[in-house]
Amino acid sequence: MATSRLLILCWLGLVALSITSVQLGNAGAGLLLAAAVLLVALGKAWLIADGFMHLRHAPPLWRGLLLGWPLVVGGLVLLTLWLQRGV
Amino acid sequence: MSTSPDGMATHDCMDAGGRATQEAKAEVIFQRPVRHLPGDLAMWFFILAELTVFALLIVTFAVAQALQPALFHASRAALDSSIGLALTLSLLTAGLFAALAQEQLRRARSRRGAWLLLAALLAASVYVWLKLAEYGHLAAQGLGMEHNNFFTLYWILTGFHFLHVLLGMLILAWLALRCWRRSQVADDAALESGVLYWHMVDLIWVLLFPLVYVLN
Numbered sequence: 330m331a332t333s334r335l336l337i338l339c340w341l342g343l344v345a346l347s348i349t350s351v352q353l354g355n356a357g358a359g360l361l362l363a364a365a366v367l368l369v370a371l372g373k374a375w376l377i378a379d380g381f382m383h384l385r386h387a388p389p390l391w392r393g394l395l396l397g398w399p400l401v402v403g404g405l406v407l408l409t410l411w412l413q414r415g416v
Numbered sequence: 417m418s419t420s421p422d423g424m425a426t427h428d429c430m431d432a433g434g435r436a437t438q439e440a441k442a443e444v445i446f447q448r449p450v451r452h453l454p455g456d457l458a459m460w461f462f463i464l465a466e467l468t469v470f471a472l473l474i475v476t477f478a479v480a481q482a483l484q485p486a487l488f489h490a491s492r493a494a495l496d497s498s499i500g501l502a503l504t505l506s507l508l509t510a511g512l513f514a515a516l517a518q519e520q521l522r523r524a525r526s527r528r529g530a531w532l533l534l535a536a537l538l539a540a541s542v543y544v545w546l547k548l549a550e551y552g553h554l555a556a557q558g559l560g561m562e563h564n565n566f567f568t569l570y571w572i573l574t575g576f577h578f579l580h581v582l583l584g585m586l587i588l589a590w591l592a593l594r595c596w597r598r599s600q601v602a603d604d605a606a607l608e609s610g611v612l613y614w615h616m617v618d619l620i621w622v623l624l625f626p627l628v629y630v631l632n
Contacts, residue, residue: 332519340512347504347625351497354630366626373622381515382615388451391460395619402471402623406478410631413482 339380500629
């Protein structure tokens with residue numbers, strides 16, 4: 330697939346996921362919805378890292394670091410939300 | 417490329433001129449695409465450092481929220497998620513144009529690349545305009561940094577990110593100028609690094625946006 334076409338597809342995916350994220354947030358509160366929102370954010374991060382940044386061609390270490398960042402940060406955020414329910 | 421039963425490639429990868437390219441040779445030897453890290457290594461270390469700082473800020477925000485969930489929920493109501501979505505879309509569109517520009521420059525179409533970088537800057541300007549409007553609106557309501565913990569962290573987190581957006585725009589503008597003058601177009605690493613910085617700004621926002629604007 331031509332790179333330009335791939336980039337535009339990534340952008341369309343990012344736009345769709347962004348709108349989905351807001352809709353999920355407006356759907357109400359709750360840990361499951363929050364997890365869904367964070368999962369969407371992870372999907373967007375993947376599209377940016379692999380698509381825009383071309384990391385799908387990069388050495389596994391760097392790709393892992395850049396994909397690991399939203400995973401770890403998102404995971405920690407989810408953890409705080411989960412712990413919050415017990416407070 | 418054909419493969420024999422033991423999985424090894426059995427003939428050279430030839431281009432139209434009949435000469436095997438270096439990459440194709442490497443692919444034959446290593447049996448996988450050659451891995452390549454775009455941009456300068458220095459920029460990647462810088463990106464990692466920035467991501468670390470923002471990770472700390474984001475987690476701080478999340479922890480503060482967990483300690484005062486009612487306050488954060490009520491304060492978040494002062495923010496408009498539609499504006500947040502518009503901010504997101506403008507950053508993402510700028511990212512698309514920057515990535516497309518990089519693609520054009522790889523094909524030595526420097527003028528086209530310059531125009532695309534300019535388009536990226538325009539999209540980023542929408543972000544700046546919306547953000548300043550949001551800041552002004554909040555300030556007018558007295559919802560400044562000292563109002564409560566939510567707004568202290570909101571201003572710090574989004575403000576710090578805003579500074580990065582401005583720096584990213586300066587970098588894109590500088591790249592656009594270089595491309596327009598068609599000077600050092602062959603300096604792919606510098607261009608890739610500059611565009612990567614912008615994508616990092618996008619990447620950070622992708623986590624910041626749901627946390628600050630969306631999550632209840």
